[in-house]
Amino acid sequence: MKTEISIEFFPPQTPEGIEKLRSTRKALAKLNPSFFSVTYGAGGSTRERTFNVVKEIAAEGFAAAPHLSCIGSTRNNISEILGDYQAAGIRRIVALRGDLPSGMAETGEFRYANELVEFIRAETGDWFSIEVAAYPEWHPQARSPHDDLQAFARKVKAGANSAITQYFFNADAYFHFVDAAHALGVHVPIIPGIMPIAGFTKLARFSDACGADIPRWMRKKFESYGDDSEAIRAFGLDVITALCEKLIAGGAPGLHFYSMNQSPLTTEICRRLG
Numbered sequence: 487m488k489t490e491i492s493i494e495f496f497p498p499q500t501p502e503g504i505e506k507l508r509s510t511r512k513a514l515a516k517l518n519p520s521f522f523s524v525t526y527g528a529g530g531s532t533r534e535r536t537f538n539v540v541k542e543i544a545a546e547g548f549a550a551a552p553h554l555s556c557i558g559s560t561r562n563n564i565s566e567i568l569g570d571y572q573a574a575g576i577r578r579i580v581a582l583r584g585d586l587p588s589g590m591a592e593t594g595e596f597r598y599a600n601e602l603v604e605f606i607r608a609e610t611g612d613w614f615s616i617e618v619a620a621y622p623e624w625h626p627q628a629r630s631p632h633d634d635l636q637a638f639a640r641k642v643k644a645g646a647n648s649a650i651t652q653y654f655f656n657a658d659a660y661f662h663f664v665d666a667a668h669a670l671g672v673h674v675p676i677i678p679g680i681m682p683i684a685g686f687t688k689l690a691r692f693s694d695a696c697g698a699d700i701p702r703w704m705r706k707k708f709e710s711y712g713d714d715s716e717a718i719r720a721f722g723l724d725v726i727t728a729l730c731e732k733l734i735a736g737g738a739p740g741l742h743f744y745s746m747n748q749s750p751l752t753t754e755i756c757r758r759l760g
């Protein structure tokens with residue numbers, strides 16, 4: 487059976503970035519993803535840019551899923567954005583709380599992502615298929631794993647159709663999370679988020695911030711390669727392909743690639759997976 491994949495982009499800031507993303511999309515379209523998603527900057531900072539990329543993807547004939555974060559927003563604001571996406575014929579949305587940008591004190595009218603999911607359902611009924619975020623290694627601000635799992639269950643109860651996880655390198659964390667969700671009676675598909683590894687320094691910094699654990703054996707090996715980007719790339723490809731194989735063999739319902747607007751690594755991983 488073929489594993490469904492989806493691929494995530496961020497909205498570029500420059501005309502060159504927009505052009506580059508077009509060729510990245512063209513290359514990744516060959517993988518026949520079920521949708522391309524486009525991230526949304528905290529506090530609405532990329533509202534226009536996210537919308538423009540989403541419209542382009544849809545015009546190219548692909549399913550497009552905008553991300554939408556609610557922290558710092560008002561109900562009117564979100565309602566307007568939902569209306570724009572409905573008018574553009576968009577049927578899938580990734581609903582998030584987001585993080586307040588530093589210096590922004592106003593939390594707005596939503597506190598957590600479950601309130602956004604509830605609002606989207608109240609405003610638009612079944613128009614959108616809603617994805618939410620899941621954290622196999624737990625969200626960094628969660629009071630406890632138990633509370634985080636309850637928060638996840640609330641988002642599903644509020645009307646989410648499926649979930650995409652934060653990236654992780656420990657397959658066991660994913661399987662444990664799925665089992666724990668099932669034990670709570672939560673049975674929506676939980677799609678693993680996959681981060682292809684292009685370099686180590688940035689990845690290490692980012693992983694610390696978002697709570698993704700880089701196992702010691704991997705960290706040590708990456709560090710031993712120093713500036714040898716070819717060796718890092720080769721080891722990264724081996725590790726991530728092996729992770730994907732394990733996830734698929736263990737029943738993961740699909741894979742969601744954090745492409746970072748690049749095509750070669752995602753393409754190579756999918757080629758290796760067949």
Ligand code: FAD
Nearest residue numbers: 525526553582583584598599619625627628634637650652
């Ligand atoms: P929530 O589900 O609301 O959870 C946030 C925290 O609050 C968790 O610790 C949870 O345990 C806790 N919590 C929830 N409800 C309660 C409650 N009632 N009481 C107390 N605590 C509670 N960010 C962006 O800015 N733009 C993006 O496009 C984007 N895309 C993402 C895509 C994916 C697949 C993932 C996994 C993350 C993405 N993020 C994005 C990051 C995300 O916005 C952050 O991780 C954010 O900190 C949490 O968002 P959430 O939707 O998971 O929040």
